[in-house]
Amino acid sequence: MIDPVPSLRHTIADDLRAQITAGTLKAGARLASEPQLAADYKVSTPTLRNALALLQAEGLIEKIHGKGNFVRVPLRRLTYADGRLTPDADLHITIRTTNLRARGGLIPLLKVPSGTPLTEFLYLTHQGELPHSMARIYVPQNLAAAELPQHRSSVAKSRDQVSARLPTSEEASTLRISSTLAVLSITRVSTDTTGRVVEAALLAVPSDRAELLFTTHHATDEKGQEG
């Protein structure tokens, strides 16, 4: 029912995975070269590389062309709650601001006419030295553009649309992840009491370094409305 014939690459991947989780291969350490590992396991190099590809997809190793294969330093799995990352000591955020005009998918998202002046905030979050996640936040310029989005207090309602997908090649290189590691993609639209869109945020978080948390309160004094 599970896997009746453990293939060579799975056997090798299992062995290396055990060494990583046991600490025999420590975080940041470089694995032996691929031809060397292939000789050790008595397989061809493509087979050895297939085994490494499995570990890469799990986020356990990082391949660096010309240098070697390295055990990934595990990032703490942070929690996104209420649209914000859990505060963390060695978390730092870089923000780049750009002015642009509404086009394409931004128009229905922000419910503005084409060409409306917008401000884009590009958030790059790092945990220590390593990239953690990235976000693009769009704000109409007529809504206190000088103010950073996270500081505005006029938000009455937020709508988070969550999906998982493979990273774009830009995201894969910026976040230094394999193109086979899924990212959680969150589109968050915040509106004020009048229903006007105050900001739209597009987040991309590698699936191995964050979980999302949503809390819903139900009106229980009006029984039966759930069914």
Place this chain on the structure above:
Amino acid sequence: MIDPVPSLRHTIADDLRAQITAGTLKAGARLASEPQLAADYKVSTPTLRNALALLQAEGLIEKIHGKGNFVRVPLRRLTYADGRLTPDADLHITIRTTNLRARGGLIPLLKVPSGTPLTEFLYLTHQGELPHSMARIYVPQNLAAAELPQHRSSVAKSRDQVSARLPTSEEASTLRISSTLAVLSITRVSTDTTGRVVEAALLAVPSDRAELLFTTHHATDEKGQEG
């Protein structure tokens, strides 16, 4: 910046992808055999297979051993909102009920002592003939066990923990997805007004067939609490 050297397999995958999205290769159709395609594109069979692996990871094709490669019938991308799937005409759900006792991870999740009698509802959702998603819902037996979870109205608060991961081999075979296609994993814990856990739901949804929607209301009559 993007991919400066389009590899052969990417070129082939792009071509096949275009044929699928253009409708030249229709949903459910069988592709030419791998040796045939390899000859058509003038590449070796491993290279051709690497190209197909890309499309498989995207959920565009389904490989069936001994039969061929088939264009996947795209499932409508449904929305999970408020812990429920969007109602759909050809959506049907199979429920299997099992009684068991609290163990392992269920104990902290449900906040019950080890060995507490529980009822497990295994939900299998199909869209037409194809499996869509699966869920395991756990309810303490002292809480109206005869009633199906979705009918209870005593829920005051729900907490959804969302992450993306590769499917277990059981999920991959049950849901008929490639082991490389990520699933959205949702752990939903519902409590009543006294804080007692009413039910815990563990959902697994292939990332290509659902998106999640969460709405948060903020108290705006108390300004400044956001900052």
Place this chain on the structure above:
DNA sequence: GAGTGGTCTAGACCACGAG
């Protein structure tokens, strides 16, 4: 049995990184 995909081999040649 015929045809299909699944796995693996034993190389070759190219591209990247560091000295």
Place this chain on the structure above:
DNA sequence: TCGTGGTCTAGACCACTCA
């Protein structure tokens, strides 16, 4: 330049499906 990983070849052999 040298060692590394990245891509690709041209096969071989096994396992599964269906007639």
